[in-house]
Amino acid sequence: MKFKPEMDSIRTHTVPQWYDDCKLGIFIHWGLYSVPAWAYPSGKLGTIPFDERWFAYNPYAEWYCNSVRAGFGPTYEHHVKTYGADFDYESFTDLWKAERWDPAQWAELFKKSGARYVIPTTKHHDGFCLWNTKYTDYNSYQKGPGRDLMKELCDAVRSEGMRFGVYYSGMLNWHVTHNAMMSDYEVHHPNNITNGYADFAYNQMMELVDTFEPSVLWNDLDWPLKGLDDLPYLFAHYYNTVPEGVVNDRWHDVWFDYKTKEYHRGDKFLEQKWECCQGMGLSFGYNQVETDEHYVSHNELITLLIDTVAYNGNLLINVGPKADGTIPEEQESRLLYLGKWMEVNSPAIYSTKPFSRQKEELETGEIVYYTQNDSSIFLLVTNPKAGNSTLRIPEPAFSCDYRKTLGNFGANVAISEGNLVIDLLDIPAGSAPVVLEFTK
Numbered sequence: 536m537k538f539k540p541e542m543d544s545i546r547t548h549t550v551p552q553w554y555d556d557c558k559l560g561i562f563i564h565w566g567l568y569s570v571p572a573w574a575y576p577s578g579k580l581g582t583i584p585f586d587e588r589w590f591a592y593n594p595y596a597e598w599y600c601n602s603v604r605a606g607f608g609p610t611y612e613h614h615v616k617t618y619g620a621d622f623d624y625e626s627f628t629d630l631w632k633a634e635r636w637d638p639a640q641w642a643e644l645f646k647k648s649g650a651r652y653v654i655p656t657t658k659h660h661d662g663f664c665l666w667n668t669k670y671t672d673y674n675s676y677q678k679g680p681g682r683d684l685m686k687e688l689c690d691a692v693r694s695e696g697m698r699f700g701v702y703y704s705g706m707l708n709w710h711v712t713h714n715a716m717m718s719d720y721e722v723h724h725p726n727n728i729t730n731g732y733a734d735f736a737y738n739q740m741m742e743l744v745d746t747f748e749p750s751v752l753w754n755d756l757d758w759p760l761k762g763l764d765d766l767p768y769l770f771a772h773y774y775n776t777v778p779e780g781v782v783n784d785r786w787h788d789v790w791f792d793y794k795t796k797e798y799h800r801g802d803k804f805l806e807q808k809w810e811c812c813q814g815m816g817l818s819f820g821y822n823q824v825e826t827d828e829h830y831v832s833h834n835e836l837i838t839l840l841i842d843t844v845a846y847n848g849n850l851l852i853n854v855g856p857k858a859d860g861t862i863p864e865e866q867e868s869r870l871l872y873l874g875k876w877m878e879v880n881s882p883a884i885y886s887t888k889p890f891s892r893q894k895e896e897l898e899t900g901e902i903v904y905y906t907q908n909d910s911s912i913f914l915l916v917t918n919p920k921a922g923n924s925t926l927r928i929p930e931p932a933f934s935c936d937y938r939k940t941l942g943n944f945g946a947n948v949a950i951s952e953g954n955l956v957i958d959l960l961d962i963p964a965g966s967a968p969v970v971l972e973f974t975k
């Protein structure tokens with residue numbers, strides 16, 4: 536066995552090339568919370584104080600259970616009006632049928648989007664498990680849909696040639712704790728800090744490793760504090776079982792292969808591999824209250840990917856399916872649009888590395904990004920003007936030869952008075968970002 540259950544051994548693990556190259560993944564938040572599918576679209580994570588103003592007005596629809604437990608606020612009021620004050624969260628198992636779910640359709644759509652890995656919630660904070668786990672009957676095989684949703688999805692994803700990872704909420708389990716969490720402190724100090732719960736989480740994570748041999752272990756928030764000593768055993772077993780496996784950074788700072796960001800991007804890493812996750816709207820779980828206005832636009836989604844890849848990151852964009860197993864049209868439309876763009880422009884995305892300059896804002900309003908591979912430098916122009924326009928890039932970061940545009944538009948390129956001057960020709964109105972390739 537290459538890895539021993541000691542941190543010195545674990546620290547020898549490096550980020551596998553596939554993870555660095557693939558750049559785009561699909562996150563999926565699907566569970567009991569998809570039945571009520573209701574949250575107050577209060578605002579983006581990071582823009583609202585992380586106190587009652589966030590927790591009682593939580594825009595994350597997958598936090599429905601906790602928002603109702605608050606006992607006040609819009610979600611609580613919606614729950615009482617819609618289901619009655621005595622309707623407990625676990626009763627949603629009787630209403631969740633997934634009657635229109637076709638995992639092959641999901642996998643086909645994700646493949647078309649250009650994504651190369653898929654990470655579904657196997658168990659979110661509510662504690663309901665989406666696989667036939669032997670550690671609790673509170674799962675989708677014993678209750679609700681009556682199916683091993685993760686096995687079916689894993690098979691469909693892999694049959695499309697994509698990698699399958701698993702999200703697991705190690706720290707929180709609202710099937711075990713019953714008080715509302717109304718502060719960051721309470722979220723990180725739940726009262727299920729028993730050794731028994733730590734063992735439960737460890738056993739379930741080991742079961743996920745042995746059952747699915749997932750390409751990514753995506754733990755959320757933190758790991759049970761009485762289970763931290765278990766982690767070297769978990770990581771060693773995981774890496775010995777899945778040699779190309781990769782682990783995120785939400786394990787109480789014990790270890791990570793890559794860093795994560797959620798919505799709020801702030802200062803981006805460059806040397807360290809990282810991943811940004813967010814919904815297309817303000818929520819991960821499907822929120823029936825959200826309309827198209829809450830979602831990033833089709834072109835903003837592409838810019839989000841570019842702004843992540845140019846800084847050495849991967850974008851893990853979330854899909855929040857409806858309880859019946861269909862994907863909301865607004866989300867499907869954005870994934871297909873992204874996929875059409877990737878069909879033409881993916882050479883500037885897949886298997887690239889950050890360039891010496893990542894982004895610059897031009898006086899004419901365009902924002903230009905750079906990526907590179909061994910033979911080319913790519914210049915990606917977001918929000919290009921319609922028709923013909925001229926970009927002037929002062930003190931250009933390179934002097935190599937212009938090769939071609941990636942797409943159906945023209946360009947003339949020259950160096951003039953120390954500027955890289957690019958005439959963009961025939962850009963359609965509302966165009967997605969356009970890409971020019973230069974030969975090193």
Ligand SMILES: C[C@@H]1N[C@H](CN)[C@@H](O)[C@H](O)[C@@H]1O
Nearest residue numbers: 595597598755756797812819
């Ligand atoms: C990906 C997101 N992570 C946060 C915790 N930071 C969760 O609270 C949220 O529901 C979602 O799963």
